[in-house]
Amino acid sequence: MGVAPVKRLSTGAEAIGRGAAEGGVSLVSGRPCSPPLAAVLAAAACEGVRTERAPSERAAAVAALGASLAGARALAVLSGLEGAADALHAAALAGAAGGLVVLAMDDPGLALGPVRSDSRALARALELPCLEPSDARECLAQLAAALELSERWATPVVLRVTARLLLEARPIELGAPAPRPAAGLRRDRARRVLVAEHGGTLAARLEERLGQLAAEGVDSALNRVELRSRALGVVTSGPTYQYVREALPEASTLKLGLSFPLPSELVRDFARAVDRVAVVEEMEPVLESEVRAAGIPCRGKDGLPRLGELSPELVGWALSGVARPARPEPPAPPRPREACPGCPRRALFQALKRARAGVVADLACSAPGVFPPLAVVDAALAPGAAPALAHGAAAVLGPRVRGRLVALTSEESFLHSGALALAQAAEDGHGAVVVLEDGAAPPGERRADLAQLARALGAARVREVQVGELAACEAALREELAASGLSVLVARGRCPAGARSGAPFRVAPERCNRCGACLRLGCPALAEGTAAMAIDGPRCAGCGLCAQVCRAGAIARGEARA
Structure with missing residues (x-):
């Protein structure tokens, strides 16, 4: 009797990670800007595939293209195609050597943000073949098909998925991981050098390839x-x-x-x-x-x-012709946005709120700063956009702006595209305060020295502060707001994800006057008890910010965790 195939309940993200291993992928490059994409990268890493965290989606796509041109199989993990459109348009003309698959995640339900991007339309504009799996099983199978299609037709292939698909689980049948093909860079200047002299030939070849693919699709098992x-x-x-x-x-x-x-x-x-x-x-x-x-x-x-x-x-x-109910079931109430317990951004939001500054920020972890009780962020549009937004507003408002504008950006978003805006602001000399959040690097991961990078980009006024020390952070922020010209404040703090700062804090009921100052931090570990404010010990990250704002001295560190 033969050996029964091994099956495993896997999400779409896990199936793609497994497919990368079974498909002999040598490099997975992506920017984990949302939980589903982070899950894909984590799954690929767990399967033993080399996985790289790129500073931008364009960098991820180009790195994967480079691996493909070197003869290896590669997977780029993107939230849509627009962030890497120029690079992918060039890749469509230059083609691929090793299999090159571009995973493009769309979010029809707008669960991750307000941007409606349809990667199917962009794939057509970029003239890239597009595959669409319907469940986790097909994520595994179609990734293998996309790699084979890419190598046979020498083209990048888009694997279009949705956020829901990446998080839904189905049983998948596991195969053996494939050996990774030996890499070797081959010179092909007629295809790889995109100059005008080669343009006509490359465009004609691209159109011919798409026609042949359409004909093949008639009998394709896909x-x-x-x-x-x-x-x-x-x-x-x-x-x-x-x-x-x-x-x-x-x-x-x-x-x-x-x-x-x-x-x-x-x-x-x-x-x-x-x-x-x-x-x-x-x-x-x-x-x-x-x-x-x-x-x-x-x-x-x-x-x-x-x-x-x-x-x-x-x-x-x-x-079906069945009438829709006159009163459809109401949707579930939205979950309120809240920063994680111990998030260093909470201290920044508190300091910015007290300073009454105009704040533009990036998306993702800045979202809780838009809503009460923090309610300090005035605009948050795109990764790395905050420095450019503040620079442009300061350029036209000049002395009419009340106080000064603050651009709040994370290290990842700053490296994504904010660094160029900072260089422009330093050159033009318009006044704004750029706050660079410097989170502690996870074990084994190197991060940039943001203070040195800001100076190298031309910022003359650069200082560093620990965001966990609320009074010092607020004083530094007020000082920079009062200064003229461009200021850069590097705010150092540790992201609490997967870590705890120390023993949880507790409230002494006899000292609590129920003033609510701690609740206004918006920490999920804090709640209003019957006799006093209460702290949920298992959720408390031990950052101590609540103790710093408690004027009654009712909050102190408790016993160490077991």
Whole structure:
């Protein structure tokens, strides 16, 4: 008897990490700017694949391209394609040597941020083949297919996923990790040097490749026709396939695993086999537009929303003719944004609030500073944008601005793109305070010396402060706000994720006057008790910020953790 295959319950992120190992990927490069992407990088590292944390998505894509041109297989992990669009457009022309897959995560439900980016449309604009898995099993299988497709056609391939898909779990069948192919850089100046003299040939080769891929897609196992009832045929791709199967089990389906280039002949054959065609997709009507452009009548977004995630209920209401309930179930109340217990940003927010400065910040961990009780951040748009926003505002406001503007940016976001804005601000001499958050590096990871980097970029006034010392941090901030010209404040603090600063703090009820100063920090470990404020010991990170703001002296460090 043969050995039964080993199966494991895995999320989509874990399946991709496993697929990188089984596919012989030599390098995974990405920027872990959201939990699903961080999970992909962590999963690949746990599977023994070399994983690198890039300062920007463009850097991640170019590093993966470099590994591919050296003959190795590589995976770039991105939150969409827009941050690396220029590099990927060049990669489409230059092609790939080793298999090169670009994982692009979209967020139709806007759970991670307000930016609606549809990587399917960008993949078409960049002329890159696009694969769309529908569950964790297909994440594993389609990564292998994408690597093979990339090497056979000498092109980068986009593997488009959604945030929900990366976090949902399914059983996957494990294979053996593949050996990594030996790397070797081959000279091919006619393809790798993108000068005007080579442009016509490269563009013609790209168009020819896409045409051949579209023809191959007609018989590809990635695209699957499932004929059931003739009454309705649904063209779909990615996770929406699961919604269609649940909502309309009798409908025929054309599941496009390779959604670009569109296999038009396959869609036409499918349309002839059914009475009417509908296209079901989340976000923009990308597939619908291509199906209509191929001369195939279909129903699309006229019954389905562009905003938000789809669901089996929405698909069923749109296509089955069943009336939607007049009073649909209300959505779950949103979870309030809050910084982790012990987050050093909380001290910065408190100091900035007391200084009454105008604050622009980055996204991610700055989000809790937008909402009460902190409510200090006035604008937060994109990674690394804060220094440029403050510089531009200070340039036009001049002395009319009340106080001075503060740009709050993390080390990662600063290296992403904020460093160039700081260099420009130093050259132009406009007044703003740039606060660079310098978190302690995890074990085995080197980080930049932000103070030296700021001086190298031209900032003449640079000082460092420990954010855990609230009074000193506030005094330094007020001093820099009162100064003229560009100021850089390097705020040192330790991210509490996976660590504790020491013994938890406790409240002495007999001394607490219930003034609420500690609650205004917005720490999740603090709550209002019956007789006094209370601290949840297991959640307390031991930072001591609450003790610093308690004027009654009712908060002190308790016993050490067991």
